[in-house]
Amino acid sequence: MVRNYFPETLSEALKIKRDDPETVPVAGGTDVMVSKKDAGSYLYLAGLKELKQTCVSGDDLVIGAGEAYRELLEEPLIPELLKAAMREVASPAIRNSGTLAGNICNASPAGDTLPPLYCMDAEVELSSMTGDGQVTARKLAISEFITGVRKLNKRPEELVTAVVIPGFKKTNGMKMYYEKVGARRSEAISKLSFAGLCLRDDNSKIISDIRFAFGSVGITTVRIRDEELKFLSAKDGRYSDMAEEITNDLDRVLKPIDDQRSTAEYRKRVSLNILKDFLQKCSEGSL
């Protein structure tokens, strides 16, 4: 018999997760139900009001794990880069139910929201309940949380309770670039995707910060801080020269695969085309 849990509060949910760690958390259900694998136990979180809040905490933006895409798309606090990706997720009905936290926990290399979240150094808040009933929480960088295809760095008793965007106001001040390449204009799982952020002083033409991340070209989202720093280190603002070097570096790093949606060759080629376009636009200040 399948065990179904309907917690009414977060602490109740955490207690259930502690006592039945195999239970599968379900928010919108849009990924869990598609997988069609029968788990023995489900923990339904859609009714938890505590997870349906988005607020500012210090410099951080804290997005409740129960927030559906549609709600977040209507929320003025959410960074545009993330919204750009969320608009491309599946279809209106899925955006009505599916959650941002769910997209993270699904840990697909093609997760639409992952490249923007990597660019913004997003963190995942993991909560759990100790044996004596204490609720504890820890935060993990998204790049440490997702460790592989459908693999998470998470203890069995933990639940993802929030997605945190640290210093979100700073990223809001940066110019953005987002590209999802899918086989059609709605309801497409990406062949590849790319997100970029750039902070450039239009007077001095100096770029003081740049971030970029690739989806669907490796087992997890690819973001390499060293390459970003290398770009920033371009002498005398000669970013264009550096752009070429970085593209060559990434050519060696990106390791996409052939599957039913595209080819490794195409994924790499287009990822690099887009990277070049992004870096060029950053250099020219034409983002």
Next chain:
Amino acid sequence: MSDENRSVKISSEQQGADISYPVIKKDHYEKMKGEAEYIRDVPFEGLYESAFVRTTIPHGRIRKINLPDLPEGYHSIGGEDVPFNRCHSVGDEQPVFTDGEVRFIGEAILMIAGPEKKICEELCSRTEVEYDELPAVLELKDATESYQDYHYDKGDPDKAFREAHEVYSETFETGYQEQAYIEPQGVVSVYDREKDLLQIFGSMQCPYYVHGALKIAFERDDSQVRVVQTVTGGAFGGKEDYPSLVSCRAAAAALKTGHPVRISYGRREDMSVTTKRHPAILEYSAALDEQGLITGLRVRIRLDAGGYPGLSCVVLQRSVIAASNVYNVPNMDVSGSIMYTNTPSNGAFRGFGGPQSIFAVETLMNHLAARYGMTPLEYRRKHFFKEGDVTSTNGRVHQHVPIPEMLEKAEELIDYSRKYEEYGKPQTGRYRRGIGMSVFFHGCGFTGSGEAGVPIKDENGNITGYNGGSSLKLVKDNKDRVEILISNTDMGQGLKTTFSKIASKCLGIPYEDVTVKNPDTQRVPNSGPTVASRSIMITGKLVERAALKLKAQWIPGEHQEIEEKYIHPDFLIPWDNDTFQGDAYPAFSYGLNVAEVELDTLTGASRLIDAAGVFDVGHTIDRTIMLGQAEGGMLQAFGYGSMEKMESRNGRLMQNSFTDYMIPTSMDTVPFRIAFIDNPYSWGPFGAKGAGELTLDGGAAAYEAALEEAMGREMSAIPATPERVLKALDGGTEG
């Protein structure tokens, strides 16, 4: 407001007007409200569900099947449960349940039926099958064995090529296309032991095909088999012969278990094992004179038939006959083969072999035009055939060919020539544009003398008559309401509505007083299958003739019945299927498509930004319904040319779900500019000709032409996926 009031209003507006004036479709309200009963919505007492054990290797022999212990109420059904274990299509090649040789991945070996679907599935997954594997042919290009070959000549092709100023050769490739009807395959079989009646209810195009297949497989008489079509959620050819196969399986299970048994495919199962449009390789050589005009064509077409031939030979007939499309080519040497590969069998899909050839010819025309410094339109104008010209098979173009009017209309709708010139100038930047045109035809109805049946020849070999032909019945009740009894099905194309319009117009009675029900082989005569764009032109003509006859004999308040039988047109040059000579079709419908696209040079992705379609389908029976055919068919065609990629790898279809096989969404299209040219055909009802398939014959070619202009490169294959486009941008030749 009652339904009655609404429909009365529409019909009074229609009285006296042109038949084309739209009405509310017969099935509109039930479909809108979700009340229409598709097979999965119909309740059956004591219904059993089912699941299949399927082959997992592309070629080999089954050595041993290890079934798990079946719980009470669960039964396994296999080849031994079918008296003649073959499913009749054109021939009897495909087993109902594969028993010896395995010829593709996904063949049904056996079926488990019982009360719960989940348990049936679980029992199937626990069934082990042992095989002796055999070498498999997995790609069309590697295929060497053909099921059937056709060849015909016109004029003196050897001479044309000997004397050619230049010979240009190009090989074209087209991919699979999945019908993607939104309602998956489904049937229920009910065996009535008392009456010894084997019954099928289900989603299908051709009840009498299913009826015939059941009779043969279960060695039964006409009266011992009954087939009833339920509301059908799209078909597009995909429910032409495939329902016969699932029906035979369901029937075997119903006979064995004594319960009604349902087969209801899931989407992935449906896409993995059902028939699709044939992938094709088309080799063209053109003999050209000094001006670059075509004096001869040598064409070799190979279609990938898959593991069993099914309908493939009939599909190939259309491909080879369409080898020169709407162009005058005096000398031709055309051959075609359907090739055996160890992949799922292919079959019917709207267009039926036409779209492959038309893509090839139209792309060839563009490439030749470029070589000889002409625009695609100038070059085409030098080749278009017209009334009185000779067809590829030495038949005649018997009626007016309105291509000049269609071209004029297209210019007016979308400003083709100006845009072609504009986009032909050098373009810069990430996004580039192009516009492309295709002109094409569709032979209406069955190929050759298929409508008449098998020719009867005298001792000198002259055809003296035919042994077949469709029939229909009109039944008038004592309230003067008329029912049309036919075996043709409404699968969304609006046949109940158009047929009712024809009858009501001829009889001068209200549209509401004419009905067409879903066919039941115990009630309706065989008016033929719902295929080949034949329903309106052939059966619709029977409706017209029967209605006029009834009108002449009309006795108010009395029950009356009228039967009518097909009459073969008298103007045709008799068709010889051995030599492929004569009139292949009594009439052609014509189409013109224009696609305007934007190409993203960074990603190779393209999108439609504007499109036009001009069609001659004779006279339209219902403007709105015809518009629906054009809108839907064109988008299927653009999908075929651009995003609808399916490939088999190691004998397995890789894109077997709605997640991975891309049919266009509402975001992938734009408002179409569509017009119809009125060109009545006297052998069709109210001048109507074939309509349904035409609309998807040429869009792929137009799309690719537009893309080529945007790219400044030539391509020879569809679908023009971004992967393919980007490769061509890198390495292709200048266009």
Next chain:
Amino acid sequence: MISFTLNGEKVESRGNGNERLLDVLREEFSLTGPKEGCGEGECGACAVLMDGRLTNSCITPLANAAGREVVTIEGYSRTDRYRVLEKCFAEEGAVQCGFCTPGMVMAAEGLLSVDPDPSEEDVRLAISGNLCRCTGYNMIIKAIMRASKEGKGLW
């Protein structure tokens, strides 16, 4: 027992929380308007409204319907808004095989209830998760646009 409101009536389902809402609607409540076209949330034939929002019932666990208001085509077809859509779908020829139609109607309501005066692009987007293979969409889009005008004041 999981309770929710179905087409305006309070109901209780004996189904398990992880059952698909689609199966519960079709089998337990005999509402066969919502259809299964793919079973993985791609085609929208199973679409219903949950608290007024378009939802694919084939990938919605019954548990998520708890305490919510579910409307299927059977309930919606009793409304005045539906009647406007019914008329406009007829006049624009928006129905062919009909299998996607109930889902399309729910998508139309999901849009018009929040945006009574949509642009063509808005309509295109709103039905972008509902696959139709027959019509090529344009006639459906026109029908919804027309309904938004003819049904002014209803939404």
